[in-house]
Amino acid sequence: MKNYATKILSNQEISPGYYRMRILAPKFGADARPGQFVMFRVQVALPPLLRRPFGIFRTGFLPADCDGLPPKEYVEILYKVVGGGTKTMAELHAGDKVELLGPLGRGFDCGDIDREKILVGGGIGLVPLYMLARALKQQGCSVRLLMGGRTRDDILAVTEFERLGVHTYVSTDDGSLGEEGFVTQVLERKLDKYPEAEVFACGPMPMLEAVQAICTTRKAPLQVSLEALMACGVGACLGCVVKGAGHSDEAPKYLCTCKEGPVFWAQQLDWSKLGEEEGYCEGCHS
Amino acid sequence: MKNYATKILSNQEISPGYYRMRILAPKFGADARPGQFVMFRVQVALPPLLRRPFGIFRTGFLPADCDGLPPKEYVEILYKVVGGGTKTMAELHAGDKVELLGPLGRGFDCGDIDREKILVGGGIGLVPLYMLARALKQQGCSVRLLMGGRTRDDILAVTEFERLGVHTYVSTDDGSLGEEGFVTQVLERKLDKYPEAEVFACGPMPMLEAVQAICTTRKAPLQVSLEALMACGVGACLGCVVKGAGHSDEAPKYLCTCKEGPVFWAQQLDWSKLGEEEGYCEGCHS
Amino acid sequence: MSCGKKVSNMQKKPNLSVEIGGIHLKNPVMPASGTFGYGEEYAPYLDLQRLGAIVTKGLSLRPKAGNPTPRIAETTSGMLNAIGLQNVGIDAFIEHKLPFLREVNTPVIANFFGNTLEEYGEVAKRLADIPEVAAVELNISCPNVKQGGIVFGTDPKAASEVVSLVRKSLDKPLIVKLTPNVTDITVMARAAEEAGADALCCINTLTGMAVDVQSRKLRLANKTGGLSGPGIRPVAVRMVYQTVRAVKIPVIGVGGIFHPEDALEFLIVGAKAVQVGTANFVDPAAMISVIDGIEQYLIKAGMDDIQQLIGSLEE
Amino acid sequence: MSCGKKVSNMQKKPNLSVEIGGIHLKNPVMPASGTFGYGEEYAPYLDLQRLGAIVTKGLSLRPKAGNPTPRIAETTSGMLNAIGLQNVGIDAFIEHKLPFLREVNTPVIANFFGNTLEEYGEVAKRLADIPEVAAVELNISCPNVKQGGIVFGTDPKAASEVVSLVRKSLDKPLIVKLTPNVTDITVMARAAEEAGADALCCINTLTGMAVDVQSRKLRLANKTGGLSGPGIRPVAVRMVYQTVRAVKIPVIGVGGIFHPEDALEFLIVGAKAVQVGTANFVDPAAMISVIDGIEQYLIKAGMDDIQQLIGSLEE
């Protein structure tokens, strides 16, 4: 957990509007746990003023170059261009200076090694699931990824999950890739088949709400990774709070998404009020 | 006179801390007169907020590329890195988008074709003199450039003047290039020899003051190009004013550097109060 | 696809026109006083006929020399100015500036001020007689010149006095421009409304200061200056929101508008029109982009009249 | 060359220490309340011992939940916040936060507020008993919470009352933090001084607002929020300049400090210390750069004590 003043190794568009950026980060991998994130400082000059939070897609090493230097360790993030900050990021090049704070936050609990794992990702919400899938596979778990998106363009990095040995199921709202329909339909089918499965989800709020409803009915343990507007990322500003279970106007119970999350157990949260303001709202982004 | 939304053709360091930038600007050359300037918008994003004024060093055409396209017309500026804006400019690359407002302001009066011309440049103050020298040589005048600077590094583009057929005389405060001493000493010698000469000067305020004193004593006609803080460059904000001849606190006479200048006849200005705040102060830049 | 394009091409252009205190503007976008000279300076860079109105540099009875230099300083996302209301005076305005403006088919709003209560009244009387002046904008808020209005603009009684006097001196639409440097802008807004203002304009600049740390001197000869630019927009939007809810007369929003979205913020909270200031220096065509951007927004939102946008904030 | 380096290495380090209302700070740089949590949050990123002081998030008698979300919005070179003074309350502060702070060799300044006059008095009494609290900072200026002080901070009589009460309730150094949302900050400054403040802190956030033009909703659930960041610095410098000249007690400057030069502006106009707020979010080590930068400036300027810098403005 530190601030890396470092540089970009590569930054490429992987699907229309989606980018993959690799950032030099020696010794980052040893610290990072699945579901954690980083606060990315887009450029030394303003704007944007504030850093932007991004999930850690993975950490890794670039093979040693012909330059004879040792392999370079990197953090990889996947991001979607939604506003000024991400637009600026998409214009950055290898060699540009950036800053990174992390790894931050509370990641996923890997759960019971013997139970089936179902990972549900919606669009860019897939990001924190890769490190999780890798960790689960290393423990020997059986892992399924249900990946949903509006169209083909929103389906990212699925082959990378497959290479880990994860069973992947793709669905799109318009049927342009995989099954036509919502990822939650696939979830119901899989839970019919594996009623003991543990569920891990990240994606737009309507998806998370549907997943929560399904898991509650079926008593499947659920962890969700949330998003929120963040200024500090370390628990200092209290800007990123989300309503906890039992929250009321009289007795408010706010949880810090950056420090107590971004991953929460479903039962920690007040789902009746969650969708109103917090969480990742893909709709608002367009 | 218009706003060019255009791009950089090249941007190179020509001496430590000094840069030469070529900017694509079709049909710019036909409008530009010696001594005029442009308002350069460093980047579309902030900061810097305001445009920065730069003298037009020259306009020209890049030879037609192997791409078979017609020759590209450019505006060339020379700039010295002194603060945030110029620092950012030094980091720009060919192809980067920029904006240019111009040509702006009142340029030099070419004077009497039969009289000897003496151009006095101090450091980056040399910039507006190149187009002037070119115009004067085209008219068939005899032109001398007295170029001064603190050290060798401050002596710029002299060979370009020589190529025009201008007689050049270099002096540096530390003697690291040309004669050791102030450019004003050279001026006195030249005026001894050519008492009928007309003088054109641009450079740091102490230099301009010394040049003005010499020319007043010898009754040599003098035009100076001044600098001032500018917001608009077109006469709208009144931020760039300089004290005119006869200025007093009771009856202030302000002249707009951007619109009524940047070139003034020495007798238009109130020299007793000029050095206090206005004009190019190289000392303040470091 | 081409079908979609055809439809949007055929779509009727939304109505952008607004009324401010009885004058009709073809759209709600105009320059902020002091950032657009007398119109002429920017004529090479944009079509003045496209503007909702042209607002002049602040005028006074006699020519005014303004402050010593340096008069401007750039700050983070803003600029400080202490021009000191330098202007040609009402006579030279009529003689040298009006002939140009007369040829432009856009209403002229004359911004003005006085050094004393009486002077305010006298300038108003002079402006009353100029047919080309469609409306006047009374600056009671300039923070740069000691006699230039700071007393009027921060004290409701003084403001009321000067607005009443001007109201009596001319029967053109009267816009009163308020300063943000007050504890409660609604108090000033109501005072101006009661004294006879037809519209209000919020905000003038915030008083600020900057230091050159190398020389350890202030960066403006006048010590303090007025802060303008993108950095002040949140304060301006807040004050327009408050003012709109405090008075019945129209409010013009100004402060840090650079892009169409910035103007939309003001219109959505209830401003009937907007002024663009510092942005003109950075992008002389900023107002044109703002006008076009508002139009496009209306089309996208399915609104055929800007009235549907004004005050459309969902609360 | 190497000779020059040697000399500067051998040079005695300038003295950066300052006194604020009787407490000794090793340097004049500290975090602004609410931007540094309770210190612990930033411990992984900088050495807390290097700071002049640590200022806590605003504390109240009982835990406070704060405002609904969204609570923050980024604006041009600034941010709006409407956290709503969420804090753990004085008991949890003592139990959970103090143990950590006790181990850090840096004075702790407890920022606090109340919802009523009486509550202010009660928090003050509780803070009086905590030996680790070196000084208190009384927030009479938070613009976000209706009962959170806006009345106290903009009315000299109310401010005087609350400062007097707190003064009677504890005998630690008392810093009063002022709001910029007033017509004349010197009136408030003098009221606080007369009521017994040992030092003043200027400024808290400017009240602002931002609109999401797509949804046509305000970007903060609380509607208005406090504007902070680089954009407000010129306003803050001006108010510190005015306040320093209006009172005899020390003034702490705060508002938009990101770089050493920003802090120097405040010190040169007369602030005895500075606070860094929003910058901590962007660069957790910002305060360290500011401290180092001030030191380097003093060396270059040939000053061996920061007292030579403070108030060194040439006018």
Ligand SMILES: Cc1cc2nc3c(=O)[nH]c(=O)nc-3n(C[C@H](O)[C@H](O)[C@H](O)COP(=O)(O)OP(=O)(O)OC[C@H]3O[C@@H](n4cnc5c(N)ncnc54)[C@H](O)[C@@H]3O)c2cc1C
């Ligand atoms: C813990 C966490 C992990 C995240 N991981 C990823 C990731 O791996 N890949 C990715 O593409 N995005 C991720 N995000 C979202 C990402 O931070 C935002 O998309 C980004 O900050 C938008 O910046 P911008 O300047 O482009 O947009 P802005 O111009 O700031 O805003 C554009 C829109 O995005 C919304 N928005 C802005 N910031 C956030 C935010 N922090 N959370 C949710 N919505 C926001 C705004 O409300 C607005 O509607 C994550 C957010 C969090 C909190």
Ligand SMILES: Cc1cc2nc3c(=O)[nH]c(=O)nc-3n(C[C@H](O)[C@H](O)[C@H](O)COP(=O)(O)OP(=O)(O)OC[C@H]3O[C@@H](n4cnc5c(N)ncnc54)[C@H](O)[C@@H]3O)c2cc1C
């Ligand atoms: C008509 C005109 C023509 C000019 N031509 C050239 C040129 O050809 N080449 C060149 O290198 N420079 C030229 N200048 C100066 C150039 O505009 C400034 O150096 C530049 O704006 C500094 O920007 P900055 O952001 O790097 O510095 P800042 O951080 O803005 O300021 C750094 C220092 O430079 C001073 N400064 C800033 N702007 C100006 C200005 N407009 N005039 C004088 N001093 C200023 C500041 O007071 C400060 O001391 C010209 C200026 C004018 C008015």
Ligand SMILES: Cc1cc2nc3c(=O)[nH]c(=O)nc-3n(C[C@H](O)[C@H](O)[C@H](O)COP(=O)(O)O)c2cc1C
């Ligand atoms: C250089 C300059 C000169 C100004 N002169 C005047 C003036 O003469 N009269 C006036 O009412 N406002 C004047 N203003 C204030 C602007 O009209 C406007 O209220 C303010 O700049 C905020 O808008 P902006 O952020 O878009 O610039 C001036 C502003 C600037 C920057």
Ligand SMILES: Cc1cc2nc3c(=O)[nH]c(=O)nc-3n(C[C@H](O)[C@H](O)[C@H](O)COP(=O)(O)O)c2cc1C
């Ligand atoms: C997220 C946030 C929370 C804040 N909370 C408090 C607070 O609890 N008490 C207080 O007196 N000021 C609070 N402030 C105001 C800051 O202490 C400071 O006065 C202001 O942000 C200006 O400084 P800056 O521009 O350096 O951020 C808060 C500011 C921010 C941005």
Ligand code: FES
């Ligand atoms: S982002 Fe600041 S507390 Fe979570």
Ligand code: FES
């Ligand atoms: S720079 Fe605006 S009037 Fe000259």
